[in-house]
Amino acid sequence: MWDDGVKIRGKILNSRVIDPLVEPKSLETINHLLVDCPFSRTLWHEVLSWIRSTCAPPTVGIPFADWWQTSVYSVPSTARKGTASIIMLMAWWIWKHRNAPVFNNATPNIAFLADQIKTEARIWARAGAVGLGALLLADP
Numbered sequence: 001m002w003d004d005g006v007k008i009r010g011k012i013l014n015s016r017v018i019d020p021l022v023e024p025k026s027l028e029t030i031n032h033l034l035v036d037c038p039f040s041r042t043l044w045h046e047v048l049s050w051i052r053s054t055c056a057p058p059t060v061g062i063p064f065a066d067w068w069q070t071s072v073y074s075v076p077s078t079a080r081k082g083t084a085s086i087i088m089l090m091a092w093w094i095w096k097h098r099n100a101p102v103f104n105n106a107t108p109n110i111a112f113l114a115d116q117i118k119t120e121a122r123i124w125a126r127a128g129a130v131g132l133g134a135l136l137l138a139d140p
């Protein structure tokens with residue numbers, strides 16, 4: 001929830017956002033949501049391991065944009081487009097999953113979210129995301 005009282009769908013939302021995924025008293029920033037939050041860090045590890053990525057998951061305290069750029073350039077050139085795609089896909093799904101408890105009273109679930117991301121990555125690959133498809137070649 002937030003602090004300064006904006007009413008949406010009958011809920012009072014405030015400007016100081018609290019992370020509904022894991023830490024009920026953490027001030028939420030984009031960096032907290034995508035990098036520092038233990039829920040997200042576990043998810044990054046899970047999905048990057050699934051694609052057998054050579055880049056490390058985000059490190060607490062490192063700005064997300066810096067990690068993203070470093071990660072894309074740390075993998076072989078043939079995997080850069082796919083790595084950039086999976087990072088964008090994951091950031092989007094983490095954001096959507098973060099909003100689900102706030103707006104839909106959903107329960108955060110790492111396994112469910114990882115499956116959603118994997119399914120969406122396969123859809124992107126079938127739709128023409130060639131770089132991402134190359135990372136998923138051995139995936140059943």
